[in-house]
Amino acid sequence: GQNIDQPTEMTATEGAIVQINCTYQTSGFNGLFWYQQHAGEAPTFLSYNVLDGLEEKGRFSSFLSRSKGYSYLLLKELQMKDSASYLCAVRDGDYKLSFGAGTTVTVRA
Amino acid sequence: TAGITQAPTSQILAAGRSMTLRCTQDMRHNAMYWYRQDLGLGLRLIHYSNTAGTTGKGEVPDGYSVSRANTDDFPLTLASAVPSQTSVYFCASSEEPNQPQHFGDGTRLSIL
Numbered sequence: 671g672q673n674i675d676q677p678t679e680m681t682a683t684e685g686a687i688v689q690i691n692c693t694y695q696t697s698g699f700n701g702l703f704w705y706q707q708h709a710g711e712a713p714t715f716l717s718y719n720v721l722d723g724l725e726e727k728g729r730f731s732s733f734l735s736r737s738k739g740y741s742y743l744l745l746k747e748l749q750m751k752d753s754a755s756y757l758c759a760v761r762d763g764d765y766k767l768s769f770g771a772g773t774t775v776t777v778r779a
Numbered sequence: 780t781a782g783i784t785q786a787p788t789s790q791i792l793a794a795g796r797s798m799t800l801r802c803t804q805d806m807r808h809n810a811m812y813w814y815r816q817d818l819g820l821g822l823r824l825i826h827y828s829n830t831a832g833t834t835g836k837g838e839v840p841d842g843y844s845v846s847r848a849n850t851d852d853f854p855l856t857l858a859s860a861v862p863s864q865t866s867v868y869f870c871a872s873s874e875e876p877n878q879p880q881h882f883g884d885g886t887r888l889s890i891l
Contacts, residue, residue, distance in 0.1 A: 703879060712869060712882035713822070757821065765829075765876035766837065767812075771821040 672768035698763020783883035802870035811853040
């Protein structure tokens with residue numbers, strides 16, 4: 671089975687930076703995904719890491735360390751619309767995704 | 780708009796009744812998935828299909844069945860609903876199993 675841990679909630683101020691950590695223990699590893707989910711909506715794909723290092727995509731960056739079983743999602747220049755749940759998901763050796771419970775980020779003015 | 784269509788949007792169902800949740804995608808994706816999302820538990824995989832004609836069990840398959848007769852459709856059936864199946868159900872698809880998944884808007888199902 672998979673064990674994926676991420677903080678339940680985080681609060682930050684508009685314009686600030688927030689880092690969401692994700693640790694995982696899996697049987698096999700074929701990549702790590704981050705999804706954004708606004709309340710009452712479907713998850714949408716944000717980023718994908720399969721090799722160690724930092725992937726940057728505009729205001730969002732994602733980092734992976736396979737040896738530590740660790741990833742983070744960095745949100746820069748926070749905007750009110752970034753208030754959402756952020757889901758860490760790990761793909762196992764059979765290419766199935768396991769999701770963490772999600773981190774709810776609240777951006778305050 | 781191209782993508783994944785789920786129906787119904789929401790449903791209230793009496794325990795013991797059967798129900799089929801529909802999922803259709805027009806992206807010609809090979810892989811399709813069904814998840815349930817419950818508060819505090821995150822998304823959990825019910826069943827998946829890597830290509831038309833094949834299906835597999837996910838983390839929580841009991842009480843659910845699926846079929847994949849063609850590329851576009853992946854219905855999820857509850858044969859005899861129980862209150863613990865109250866959840867939000869998401870269908871997803873990906874071009875191949877190793878590609879990012881795209882999600883439908885979900886079906887909110889309440890079993891009374």
